[in-house]
Amino acid sequence: MLKRRLKDAGLSDAFSPHSFRATGITNFLENGGTLEVAQRIAGHADSRTTQLYDRRGQKVLLEDMERIRYRAIQQFLAWSERAGYQHLEDIEPITVDGEVQKLLDAIETSTHTGLRDRALLGVLAYTFARIGAVVNLKVEDYYPSGKRFLLRFKEKGGKEKELPVHHELEELLDQ
Numbered sequence: 001m002l003k004r005r006l007k008d009a010g011l012s013d014a015f016s017p018h019s020f021r022a023t024g025i026t027n028f029l030e031n032g033g034t035l036e037v038a039q040r041i042a043g044h045a046d047s048r049t050t051q052l053y054d055r056r057g058q059k060v061l062l063e064d065m066e067r068i069r070y071r072a073i074q075q076f077l078a079w080s081e082r083a084g085y086q087h088l089e090d091i092e093p094i095t096v097d098g099e100v101q102k103l104l105d106a107i108e109t110s111t112h113t114g115l116r117d118r119a120l121l122g123v124l125a126y127t128f129a130r131i132g133a134v135v136n137l138k139v140e141d142y143y144p145s146g147k148r149f150l151l152r153f154k155e156k157g158g159k160e161k162e163l164p165v166h167h168e169l170e171e172l173l174d175q
Contacts, residue, residue: 001117009106011099017131020124023100025053041128100125109175119173126169129153133161142173149173 003013025038039050104125107118123134133153141152142165149165165173 002121005103005107005117005121009103011103015099015103017124017134020100020121021128021130022053022055024125024128025050026055027100029054030056104172115175118175122169122172123151126166127151127163129163 002015002017006013006015025041028038028041029035035047035050035054038053039047044050104118104122107121108114109118120134120137123129123137124131127134133155136154137151141154143150143152149170150162151165153161153163155161
């Protein structure tokens with residue numbers, strides 16, 4: 001689905017679902033976020049790992065990304081379980097722009113398939129979630145809690161994670 005949507009948007013098919021995580025971290029840093037906070041969001045034990053995701057002025061080698069991919073995902077999930085989503089509310093929101101926004105804008109939303117694909121890719125772009133947790137989301141996993149909406153991710157081993165929804169993602173999901 002991602003390769004087809006990239007082609008339709010006129011973008012390179014070099015993106016993978018994991019690219020959204022690196023793009024999100026880079027956007028966060030470009031919009032004033034600090035490396036320390038990005039490290040905390042991503043669950044990296046070492047800031048050097050987070051720096052590998054920073055694509056602002058350097059090229060990230062694909063083999064480096066793959067080398068740290070599984071370790072980074074495991075650490076992020078462990079951190080979010082220990083910290084709980086309420087600790088993520090203090091973190092400045094990212095803005096999805098550039099190629100990611102072009103991809104989201106290119107998806108035709110007049111069909112159920114287009115709405116589904118846009119929602120899945122939007123969740124990947126705004127949450128840094130792993131693809132397995134995103135594709136297993138159900139409608140009831142997006143729900144209000146006070147003034148905010150939350151997403152409930154079902155992770156490996158039956159664990160559940162709840163994360164607050166960025167206001168731009170909320171607009172996208174409510175379409």
